[in-house]
Amino acid sequence: MTHTIxxxxxxxxxxxxxxxxxxxxxxxxxxxxxxxxxxxxxxAIQLKVEQEGxxxxxxxxSVYWGWFDLDRLWVDTDFHGQGIGxxxxxxxxxxxxxxxxxxxxxxxxxxxxxxxxxxxxxxxAGMLPDYPPGSDYYMMMKEL
Numbered sequence: 464m465t466h467t468i469x470x471x472x473x474x475x476x477x478x479x480x481x482x483x484x485x486x487x488x489x490x491x492x493x494x495x496x497x498x499x500x501x502x503x504x505x506x507a508i509q510l511k512v513e514q515e516g517x518x519x520x521x522x523x524x525s526v527y528w529g530w531f532d533l534d535r536l537w538v539d540t541d542f543h544g545q546g547i548g549x550x551x552x553x554x555x556x557x558x559x560x561x562x563x564x565x566x567x568x569x570x571x572x573x574x575x576x577x578x579x580x581x582x583x584x585x586x587x588a589g590m591l592p593d594y595p596p597g598s599d600y601y602m603m604m605k606e607l
Contacts, residue, residue, distance in 0.1 A: 506526050506562050508555050510523075512551065521535070522551040524569075529564060533569040536548060536555070552580075552583060565606065569603050569604075570602050573599040588604045589601070
């Protein structure tokens with residue numbers, strides 16, 4: 464039996480969606496947790512900080528499988544060092560805990576916020592060195 468590999472040079476959203484669907488179906492057959500998450504409402508946590516109508520910070524994540532998946536936490540550089548990130552993180556963790564999360568996972572680069580998260584009890588669960596070149600990529604976690 465022969466097969467052909469075709470290079471796709473332009474972004475093809477329908478092909479990407481096809482792959483996503485195939486992977487989800489595979490996961491759903493083999494993991495009750497994947498199956499359940501597709502049927503459940505996954506609570507999102509969204510926090511926004513504004514000053515004079517301008518967004519200066521925010522946090523976004525979701526809670527599933529007993530974890531708070533902290534996807535994004537950003538503070539405008541003009542407002543670093545004022546405790547805004549700390550407040551957002553603590554509020555996000557509290558909301559996640561109220562939604563049943565017992566742990567948090569997040570990713571960060573060495574040039575981003577690793578020391579910040581470590582101050583709040585996060586530990587490194589995994590690291591990719593030199594990604595991007597000259598930096599490291601961390602997966603971090605914390606028990607709530």
